[in-house]
Each structure stands twice: as structure tokens, then as C-alpha cells.
Amino acid sequence: MASLRLNWxxxxxxxxxxxxxxFAADRARDHQAWERRLLIALPDQVVADPQxxxxxxxxxxxxxxxxxxxxxxxxMRGNPALGAPSLSDSAWLYGSGTVxxxxxxxxxxxxxxxxxxxxxxxMPAFGLTGRLxxxxxxxxxxxxxxxxxxxxxxTAANEGxxxxxxxxxxxxxxxxxxxxxxxxxxxxLTRNVWNSGSSAQDLFRAIYFGEHRVMPAWRGVLPLExxxxxxxxxxxxxxxxxxxxANTYAQSMITPGGAAQKQ
Amino acid sequence: xxxxxxxxxxxxxxxxxxxLLAYRPQRSALLPSIGIAAGLLIAAAGVFHRAPPDxxxxxxxxxxxxxxxxxxxxxxxxxSVAELGKPFADVTSAERARVxxxxxxxxxxxxxxxxxxxxxxxxxxxxxMTGGVNAQVAAPLLxxxxxxxxxxxxxxxxxxxYTADGSMNVRDxxxxxxxxxxxxxxxxxxxxxxxxxxxxxxxxxxxDYVMEHFGFSDSGRMKFGNEPDxxxxxxxxxxxxxxxxxxxxxxxxxxxxxxxxxxxxxxxxRRMPTIADFAAARSAVYADYREDVAKAAQRENVKILxxxxxxxxxxxxxx
Numbered sequence: 001m002a003s004l005r006l007n008w009x010x011x012x013x014x015x016x017x018x019x020x021x022x023f024a025a026d027r028a029r030d031h032q033a034w035e036r037r038l039l040i041a042l043p044d045q046v047v048a049d050p051q052x053x054x055x056x057x058x059x060x061x062x063x064x065x066x067x068x069x070x071x072x073x074x075x076m077r078g079n080p081a082l083g084a085p086s087l088s089d090s091a092w093l094y095g096s097g098t099v100x101x102x103x104x105x106x107x108x109x110x111x112x113x114x115x116x117x118x119x120x121x122x123m124p125a126f127g128l129t130g131r132l133x134x135x136x137x138x139x140x141x142x143x144x145x146x147x148x149x150x151x152x153x154x155t156a157a158n159e160g161x162x163x164x165x166x167x168x169x170x171x172x173x174x175x176x177x178x179x180x181x182x183x184x185x186x187x188x189l190t191r192n193v194w195n196s197g198s199s200a201q202d203l204f205r206a207i208y209f210g211e212h213r214v215m216p217a218w219r220g221v222l223p224l225e226x227x228x229x230x231x232x233x234x235x236x237x238x239x240x241x242x243x244x245x246a247n248t249y250a251q252s253m254i255t256p257g258g259a260a261q262k263q
Numbered sequence: 264x265x266x267x268x269x270x271x272x273x274x275x276x277x278x279x280x281x282x283l284l285a286y287r288p289q290r291s292a293l294l295p296s297i298g299i300a301a302g303l304l305i306a307a308a309g310v311f312h313r314a315p316p317d318x319x320x321x322x323x324x325x326x327x328x329x330x331x332x333x334x335x336x337x338x339x340x341x342x343s344v345a346e347l348g349k350p351f352a353d354v355t356s357a358e359r360a361r362v363x364x365x366x367x368x369x370x371x372x373x374x375x376x377x378x379x380x381x382x383x384x385x386x387x388x389x390x391x392m393t394g395g396v397n398a399q400v401a402a403p404l405l406x407x408x409x410x411x412x413x414x415x416x417x418x419x420x421x422x423x424x425y426t427a428d429g430s431m432n433v434r435d436x437x438x439x440x441x442x443x444x445x446x447x448x449x450x451x452x453x454x455x456x457x458x459x460x461x462x463x464x465x466x467x468x469x470x471d472y473v474m475e476h477f478g479f480s481d482s483g484r485m486k487f488g489n490e491p492d493x494x495x496x497x498x499x500x501x502x503x504x505x506x507x508x509x510x511x512x513x514x515x516x517x518x519x520x521x522x523x524x525x526x527x528x529x530x531x532x533r534r535m536p537t538i539a540d541f542a543a544a545r546s547a548v549y550a551d552y553r554e555d556v557a558k559a560a561q562r563e564n565v566k567i568l569x570x571x572x573x574x575x576x577x578x579x580x581x582x
Binding site: 035036037038039040042043100103104107111112113114115116125128129130131209210212213214216224225228 | 322323324335336337338340341351395398399400401402403405406407408409411414542543545546549
């Protein structure tokens with residue numbers, strides 16, 4: 001009788017284990033269903049589904065900590081020393097900050113060596129290559145400070161303005177209105193949002209040495225659903241209020257000009 | 264016949280029967296246990312068994328599967344926007360279908376290229392592939408800009424790169440030894456004649472007079488007149504060119520022995536090579552520096568690949 005009791009205990013234990021396994025498997029299936037739902041939607045439609053956004057954020061948090069925080073910071077505010085942009089504001093180097101834009105950047109990176117990455121141009125090293133003298137660069141810095149609403153030296157800024165609009169200089173990429181072009185990653189200089197620091201010295205360095213920052217391509221490294229989740233997470237971080245999010249979504253709906261990287 | 268009934272020892276039989284009876288309850292629990300365990304295993308397998316992928320279903324995130332190779336929906340969007348030049352929201356379903364059709368065609372051709380083993384047989388494909396790998400390897404290193412000091416050091420180490428070629432117009436006179444023109448002339452006599460010719464040339468005698476008087480002829484090596492240094496080097500050859508580079512305009516060389524006789528060089532026109540100073544060459548130095556950084560990364564990558572590869576050379580081959 002003792003062995004009979006033992007057998008029944010074993011059977012009961014096995015049933016409990018099987019039940020737990022079945023529960024876990026059910027959860028995994030549920031998780032897969034959510035991942036599928038996340039991917040089936042067009043990128044920018046995800047933000048219209050709060051449940052899906054919650055799922056994506058929960059998925060992306062540990063991924064962000066593991067893969068992105070080293071450059072963009074655990075608080076998503078970027079790292080000027082690395083030229084890694086803040087992901088928590090509304091300024092975008094590439095695209096207009098939609099989930100689609102962000103996802104494109106995640107998929108193919110920036111100057112990652114893949115032709116689908118954002119690699120049309122980069123900021124030339126004006127000082128290093130001798131295209132502009134140190135004096136010219138100092139003047140341009142003052143003009144840029146003026147553009148961004150910071151304190152500036154009017155005389156130097158006036159001279160800097162001449163250099164800024166000179167042939168093959170700043171305005172070619174940043175535009176006559178200095179508002180940049182997110183089609184090829186030229187930042188808006190009027191917003192006072194900077195990747196590599198905002199002091200006059202930082203700006204001098206950026207113009208003198210240029211900017212040739214690189215972001216890796218994550219396609220083939222992370223599964224698609226994780227890339228989508230990260231895109232939603234970054235979108236969510238930079239669109240904290242639903243009204244803001246809805247506004248960006250309505251305005252953009254995937255515009256020409258490629259994917260998004262924060263400036 | 265008295266058939267005697269064999270005596271049976273009933274005790275062992277009774278013992279075996281009792282043992283059998285005693286065993287029954289255990290057997291009755293064991294068999295169902297085995298059955299239940301098997302059932303549980305089958306059920307567990309059912310729970311954890313992943314259904315084989317449905318070959319007719321496109322995975323989420325993809326717009327199409329072409330021979331099991333996916334075309335990303337994101338790429339379809341990007342291609343549509345790039346091709347049609349309007350927001351994806353404005354792309355009609357017909358336009359989207361057309362773009363997808365083109366992408367599928369392209370995917371089919373890429374797959375066909377692999378079947379045809381184009382990387383093995385087509386130079387352009389190989390170049391594109393190696394270039395693609397090299398670009399990816401170099402990308403992270405190119406993110407770092409050099410400092411002024413690094414650029415200066417690079418310039419100092421590679422000054423020859425920033426040297427513009429000079430040019431020269433040299434008259435090259437040759438005194439053949441032996442042969443048709445100077446059948447009786449010995450090397451010793453030729454040296455005496457050539458030395459005298461050089462003396463007269465340096466004293467202002469005309470080249471034509473010297474040629475006629477001593478039996479020199481034009482070598483024909485510098486028939487194009489004024490030539491860049493690289494061309495003069497090619498035409499004069501390794502013996503005469505160094506002698507020519509030591510001459511300034513108007514100077515006459517000492518006699519130089521070459522395979523076809525004794526030569527005398529008269530430098531008629533000379534522009535010396537010019538070295539661009541650092542300030543003037545900065546842009547080129549910067550480009551060359553970055554190119555070298557990329558090449559170093561690519562070399563390192565190949566070294567790693569070689570470390571991981573099995574490379575067997577045929578007998579007699581080396582690399």
C-alpha cells in the first residue's frame with residue numbers, strides 16, 4: 001500500500017508540474033501573439049493601441065538597458081562626449097520622430113556601412129581639413145549661438161553669418177533658414193538642441209573636427225519584434241503626453257526622408 | 264497395471280501462488296502508473312511542441328515571402344516612399360502592389376544570382392560583396408576623427424604623397440661603342456672622347472657641333488621634349504634618370520655608361536618637384552588618413568577571418 005501511495009504522490013506531482021508547464025506555455029503563446037500583433041500593425045499604427053504600447057514598452061525596457069543605454073544613457077538623455085543624441089526630446093536628426101522613422105534607424109543604423117543606413121552625408125571637418133580658418137570658425141560659432149537664441153558677440157556673429165552662407169559652407173546642408181534637413185541628417189540650428197555639447201567650445205570642436213557619428217544596424221542582431229518594441233519605446237519616451245504623440249502621428253504618417261535619429 | 268500417482272509436493276506450489284497473489288496489488292498500480300506517465304509525457308510533448316512553420320503564412324513584419332526569404336514591410340514602405348515621392352499614407356494599394364511586385368522581382372534575381380554562384384564567377388558581384396564587408400568593418404573606426412597632431416604625424420610620415428611631380432626637358436646624347444657607327448672605338452677611347460665632349464659642352468660649345476665632332480647621336484629616349492618626372496624616369500631608365508635629377512637647368516652631366524654606350528645629358532629645362540606644405544595638403548592628408556584607418560580595420564578583419572578559416576594550399580602553391 002505504501003508503494004501505491006508513493007505512486008499517486010508522483011502522479012500528483014507530475015500533474016502539478018504539467019499544469020505549471022502548460023500555464024507557462026500558454027503565457028509564451030500569449031506573448032508570441034502580442035509580438036505578432038506588434039509586428040502586424042504598420043509601425044505608426046502601433047501608437048494608436050495603448051495596450052500594444054504598454055506591451056512594447058515592457059518588452060523594450062530591458063533591451064534598451066542592454067543595447068542602447070551605453071551610448072544614449074540610462075535616462076535616454078544622450079551623451080555629448082559620444083555625440084549620442086538625447087532620445088527624450090522632440091528634436092530629430094533623421095525623419096520626424098515617428099515609430100517608422102525610429103525603426104528605420106534601428107534596422108539599418110547611421111553610417112553603419114550598410115547602404116540602407118543613413119549615410120548620405122556627414123558634417124565636414126572644416127578646421128581639420130583647412131576649409132575654414134580658426135577665426136572663421138569662431139565667428140560661425142557666434143552666429144550659431146545667435147541662431148539658437150543664446151548669448152553671442154554681435155560683431156563676430158555678423159562675420160560668422162557671412163561665412164555661414166559662403167559657398168560650400170554651412171547653409172548648403174543646414175539651409176538658408178538654418179533649420180536643417182532631416183532628409184539627410186542636417187540638424188536644425190535654431191532649436192538650441194545639441195548632440196555634442198552646447199558651449200561655444202563644443203560648437204567650435206564640432207565645426208573644426210566635423211561629426212561622423214555611427215550607430216550600428218540592429219537588423220540581424222535583434223529579432224524584428226524587439227526592434228519594433230524599441231522603436232515604440234523611444235517614440236514613447238520622446239512623446240510623453242498622448243496629445244503630443246497624436247500630433248506627431250497625425251502630422252507625419254511616414255513622410256519621405258528616411259528614418260529617425262535624435263539630434 | 265498399477266499406475267502410481269506421482270506425489271506432488273504441494274508446499275512450494277502454495278508458496279509461489281501466495282507470492283503471486285501478494286504481487287498482484289503492486290502490478291495493478293505499476294501498469295496504470297506507466298500508462299499515466301506515458302500520457303503525461305505525451306501531453307507535455309504536446310504542450311511544448313512547436314507547430315512546424317506554416318509554409319503558406321507570411322511572418323508578422325514581412326510583406327511577402329519569396330522562397331522562404333522575407334521582404335520586410337518596413338522596406339516596402341521605404342521603397343514606396345522613395346519611389347513615389349509621397350507619404351506612405353498617400354500611396355494607393357495599386358501603387359503599393361506595384362512596388363512590392365518590383366521588390367519580389369528583385370529578390371528573385373538575387374536568389375537566382377546565388378543559385379548561379381555569381382559571387383564565384385562575376386567580378387562586379389565579388390567587388391560589391393567585398394566592398395560591403397569592408398565598409399561595415401571600417402564604419403565604427405571612422406566615427407573617430409583624428410586630432411591635428413595625428414594628421415601632422417601622418418603628413419610627416421607620408422610626405423612623398425603630397426609631392427607634386429617636377430618635369431624635365433633633357434637632351435640625351437649617346438656615344439655608341441663598337442657597332443656600325445664607331446666600329447673601331449674602344450671603351451677607353453670612348454671615355455676620353457666623352458670627357459672631352461662634356462668639357463666642350465660645359466665651355467659653351469653647341470650640342471650639334473659636339474655630336475658631329477665626337478660621333479654622338481641622339482638616343483631618342485626623350486623624344487617628347489618636356490616630360491613629367493615619372494615619364495622621364497620611365498624613358499631614361501634606372502641608370503640615366505638619377506643622373507638627370509641631379510642636374511639643374513643648363514647643366515651637363517658627366518659621361519654615364521649604359522647598356523648602349525656612353526651618355527651625356529644636357530638639362531635644357533627643369534621644374535623641381537614641389538612638396539605641398541601641411542596647411543595646403545590638410546584636406547588630402549585628412550582623406551588619406553581616414554582611408555588608411557579603414558584599410559587597417561579591413562586588414563585586421565581579414566586576419567581574424569584567416570584565423571578562423573581552413574585554408575589548404577595545393578602542393579607547390581604558396582601565398
